[in-house]
Amino acid sequence: MDWLNKLAWLLVVIGALNWGLIGLFDLNVVTExxxxxxxxxxxxxxxxxxxxxxxxxxxxxS
Structure with missing residues (x-):
């Protein structure tokens, strides 16, 4: 399930970057x-x- 962990990390990083953009610039990339x-x-x-x-x-x- 190594691929699942990598996918999870990728999605979490994307989510974190999106929240950072919302906080700093009021820009929600996902809804854009x-x-x-x-x-x-x-x-x-x-x-x-x-x-x-x-x-x-x-x-x-584990």
């Missing part, structure tokens, strides 16, 4: 690209959240 009410936007936010949870659980699991 996919729209604020798009289902795809909600899926992306969900995947970022699940990735963070996966990394947190996998850190303490």
């Amino acid at each position: 690209i996919f729209g604020s009410a798009a289902t795809l936007t909600k899926v992306i936010y969900s995947l970022v959240g699940l990735s963070g949870l996966w990394l947190l659980i996998s850190k303490y699991k």
Whole structure:
């Protein structure tokens, strides 16, 4: 499951950068690209959240 950890890290980094841009410049790249009410936007936010949870659980699991 090494590929899953790498994907999770990538999504968490993308999410962190997006939050940094929101905080610094009031720019939400995800909603700029996919729209604020798009289902795809909600899926992306969900995947970022699940990735963070996966990394947190996998850190303490082993």
